[in-house]
Amino acid sequence: MPGKELIGKEELKEIMDVMETGVLMRYEFDTERKGVYKVRDFEDAFRAYCGVEHALGVTSGSAALVVALNALGIGPEDEVIVPAFTFVATFEAVCEVGAVPVMADIDDTLNLNPDVIESLITPSTRAVIPVHMCGAMARIDEIVAVARRHNLIVLEDTAQSCGGTYKGRHLGTFGNMGTFSFDYVKTITAAEGGMVITNDKTLADRAEWYHDHGHHHDPALSRGQEKHEFIGFNFRMNELQGAVGLAQFRKLDYIVGEQRRNKAKMKEMLSRLDGVGFRAIPDPDGDTATFIGFHFSDGVTAHTVQKALGENGVDAVIYKDNAWHYLPNWEHFLEYKTMNPRKYPFLNPSNKGVVDYNRERIPVAEDLLGRTLFIQIPVIVSDERWGEIERAVTAAKTVLTA
Numbered sequence: 302m303p304g305k306e307l308i309g310k311e312e313l314k315e316i317m318d319v320m321e322t323g324v325l326m327r328y329e330f331d332t333e334r335k336g337v338y339k340v341r342d343f344e345d346a347f348r349a350y351c352g353v354e355h356a357l358g359v360t361s362g363s364a365a366l367v368v369a370l371n372a373l374g375i376g377p378e379d380e381v382i383v384p385a386f387t388f389v390a391t392f393e394a395v396c397e398v399g400a401v402p403v404m405a406d407i408d409d410t411l412n413l414n415p416d417v418i419e420s421l422i423t424p425s426t427r428a429v430i431p432v433h434m435c436g437a438m439a440r441i442d443e444i445v446a447v448a449r450r451h452n453l454i455v456l457e458d459t460a461q462s463c464g465g466t467y468k469g470r471h472l473g474t475f476g477n478m479g480t481f482s483f484d485y486v487k488t489i490t491a492a493e494g495g496m497v498i499t500n501d502k503t504l505a506d507r508a509e510w511y512h513d514h515g516h517h518h519d520p521a522l523s524r525g526q527e528k529h530e531f532i533g534f535n536f537r538m539n540e541l542q543g544a545v546g547l548a549q550f551r552k553l554d555y556i557v558g559e560q561r562r563n564k565a566k567m568k569e570m571l572s573r574l575d576g577v578g579f580r581a582i583p584d585p586d587g588d589t590a591t592f593i594g595f596h597f598s599d600g601v602t603a604h605t606v607q608k609a610l611g612e613n614g615v616d617a618v619i620y621k622d623n624a625w626h627y628l629p630n631w632e633h634f635l636e637y638k639t640m641n642p643r644k645y646p647f648l649n650p651s652n653k654g655v656v657d658y659n660r661e662r663i664p665v666a667e668d669l670l671g672r673t674l675f676i677q678i679p680v681i682v683s684d685e686r687w688g689e690i691e692r693a694v695t696a697a698k699t700v701l702t703a
């Protein structure tokens with residue numbers, strides 16, 4: 302998997318710049334840090350790359366969602382529409398700010414289906430969070446259009462599609478705000494880390510203040526003298542994360558390029574399997590190619606292929622079986638197991654909406670995620686490994702025709 306395969310002397314060099322000054326915090330200590338601002342440099346580079354006005358480094362992709370939701374003013378008594386196929390963090394973040402996450406179905410992109418949004422809107426609906434899963438985009442233009450019609454905020458969870466584009470424009474820039482993750486297994490890593498991006502100055506300020514206890518970061522005032530307009534929290538990215546993130550960011554285009562090459566080769570091999578089909582990708586040129594998604598006519602066949610590939614050293618995931626990326630499998634969630642005994646936000650008496658996480662409400666996800674396999678695309682694949690993959694695919698082909 303991507304960035305972590307390439308950790309090397311470039312990351313070390315950036316870390317050493319920080320260690321030589323000893324200033325590990327992003328704010329203050331301007332004399333001691335001798336011009337070294339890694340988090341700020343990472344933000345500047347990321348902002349320019351995405352073509353947006355504002356970027357804010359934070360401690361994780363989960364924190365990025367919480368910071369963005371707070372900046373957007375979403376909280377108790379609000380509902381937020383979220384696709385059932387996502388990492389659990391997207392739902393957790395909505396709960397974390399006291400709002401109720403409303404489960405939505407997916408389409409053949411395996412991302413949020415724009416056509417179901419309208420049916421889920423209640424007077425409490427404030428926002429929708431499309432999630433660009435497994436490296437590729439949702440029908441983001443259609444989602445934004447529906448949201449605009451109903452005055453809903455769009456927050457793009459781009460944790461799994463860093464570097465992806467749709468019609469030439471970066472994912473994460475279509476909605477009011479976009480968030481990214483740099484955890485250890487994402488396309489680029491900062492060990493842990495995240496980014497919040499937006500073109501809206503007011504939202505950018507609110508995010509910045511919130512993520513650092515309400516500090517205004519007024520260069521004319523010392524940190525101890527700064528005003529605090531809002532109650533915030535601490536989600537600051539530190540300089541060591543910034544250093545690793547910056548070095549990794551410089552490898553992003555290379556990573557995506559290699560993944561695309563490897564994915565094309567993988568697709569060619571998998572195309573030999575009888576009855577195989579591939580995940581719909583609205584703009585293949587903008588795919589980060591972190592995964593390849595392919596499906597068969599039914600779940601039994603998909604599991605047969607999964608077994609044959611697995612026995613030959615190639616792991617493929619069927620997300621309907623997965624405990625972390627598919628809501629109907631989150632037993633703790635279905636039972637409203639919140640840390641607070643009153644089970645807020647789910648049983649908040651002021652919540653007017655209907656909270657229903659029954660899998661019958663998401664027929665497309667139930668069908669497609671049960672017969673789609675995902676294989677992760679590495680950046681580096683040796684000739685020997687290609688040979689193994691080739692043999693695994695041949696084994697699957699044999700099982701299918703038997």
Ligand SMILES: *Cc1c(COP(=O)(O)O)cnc(C)c1O
Pocket residue numbers: 361362363364387388390391432458460461482483484493494495
């Ligand atoms: C990884 C991920 C997150 C959370 O990011 P962390 O940095 O691990 O907190 C959020 N949403 C999605 C879709 C993710 O895959």
